[in-house]
């Protein structure tokens with residue numbers, strides 16, 4: 001077992017969820033950068049073995065600790081599946097193992113952020129809010145916030161391609177989000193390449209995190225799909241209240257199955273952050289193809305920073321790590337376009 005205060009900089013990289021939609025790409029990218037050091041993991045012993053990895057269950061903290069201790073030289077864990085609580089993060093940080101978390105659950109991210117002192121004690125670093133949203137959305141929000149000299153309000157808009165094959169875990173998360181209550185209003189917003197679109201409030205974690213990390217009092221994230229018809233259908237269904245009650249698993253399951261199977265649109269995604277201060281307004285936009293791939297690219301870059309960049313110990317959200325501030329531009333070679341839009345005083 002790794003002792004406290006000794007992160008293994010040249011250790012192996014365990015990727016729980018490492019043969020899922022995002023995890024497969026994370027493992028492939030990291031495998032190119034760190035040959036022979038990536039260990040994908042999942043609950044199926046067969047599938048894990050096929051991918052050269054190990055069986056691991058993040059729902060079972062004891063199992064996860066045993067796997068970490070048995071591997072013995074894990075330098076970083078890139079969590080590509082959402083565990084039920086912060087036990088997995090605690091196991092990593094207590095052992096001085098760096099952590100990258102692509103999870104998007106506000107409550108869970110808060111519980112992991114509370115492990116800051118544990119990470120300080122062991123010398124490990126954890127980066128949270130990693131991916132497209134949260135992730136690129138946090139980084140663009142920070143940029144726009146700084147460009148208006150400290151925003152009073154930020155609106156985040158995410159457009160996802162309904163033709164992309166999102167992983168089962170991500171689809172379940174989306175359907176759960178549709179069932180969550182909301183008080184914010186939809187917004188009409190121009191999304192480069194997709195025209196003027198109606199985006200609907202959606203419980204992405206970034207809007208909660210950013211009020212704390214940037215100190216902006218009002219942050220709202222909204223979602224639309226590239227297909228106008230699919231957007232209208234999904235959010236029309238939300239208005240019916242059919243998905244809301246926790247004791248209605250059937251409509252949720254039917255919708256999860258349908259979303260997993262039906263691929264109506266393309267695979268483009270857009271993230272837009274609008275920051276407002278008095279008469280000032282700046283928008284930062286990033287667009288690309290295949291959000292799963294870009295989630296993986298962001299996660300891989302963050303992992304590389306933790307393993308090679310001499311990171312400060314502690315738990316931080318991605319927008320709190322100065323060395324990652326230019327990550328959107330670094331992804332230009334992978335096809336990410338980053339724009340700055342401004343409409344002057346208003």
Ligand SMILES: NC(=O)c1ccc[n+]([C@@H]2O[C@H](COP(=O)([O-])OP(=O)(O)OC[C@H]3O[C@@H](n4cnc5c(N)ncnc54)[C@H](OP(=O)(O)O)[C@@H]3O)[C@@H](O)[C@H]2O)c1
Nearest residue numbers: 017020021022042043057058081131132133167168169170
């Ligand atoms: N931040 C972002 O922008 C962003 C974007 C996309 C997705 N995400 C998040 O990323 C996660 C993965 O999404 P995905 O689309 O890649 O999902 P996915 O395709 O369903 O992959 C999930 C993987 O995790 C494994 N797994 C499931 N339960 C597990 C457990 N208890 N212990 C260990 N492994 C387990 C699965 O294999 P087995 O079933 O064999 O275990 C599968 O390989 C989701 O939590 C999603 O919310 C974040």
